[in-house]
Amino acid sequence: MTFEIKYTEQGFLDAINGGFKTTGYVTKTVGCVRRTAEAYLNKLHAVGAVEKIEIDNGASHVWRVVINE
Numbered sequence: 001m002t003f004e005i006k007y008t009e010q011g012f013l014d015a016i017n018g019g020f021k022t023t024g025y026v027t028k029t030v031g032c033v034r035r036t037a038e039a040y041l042n043k044l045h046a047v048g049a050v051e052k053i054e055i056d057n058g059a060s061h062v063w064r065v066v067i068n069e
Contacts, residue, residue, distance in 0.1 A: 007032055009049075012040045013065055016050065020062040 007030060015021065015029040027037045041063055044050040051064045 007036060007040065009040060009044060012037070012044060013049065016041075016063045017065050020053065020064050022060075022062055026063065 011030050012026060015026045021029075023034060023037050023041065026041065027034050030037060041050060041052075045052050045063075049066060051066050052061050053064060054061050
């Protein structure tokens with residue numbers, strides 16, 4: 001049995017590049033389940049690659065790629 005990486009961090013970055021995206025949007029774009037998307041996005045957030053922005057008075061959030069200049 002061979003282990004195959006199905007999703008990459010770059011795939012998640014590509015899904016949210018160019019704007020503010022919901023976890024649901026990322027899930028559909030990447031083709032994974034919500035739990036997988038949340039895990040990758042939280043990991044990218046922890047290393048400063050993406051920003052998590054609360055909306056609706058903290059009831060929800062969107063993601064955005066952090067641009068380092």
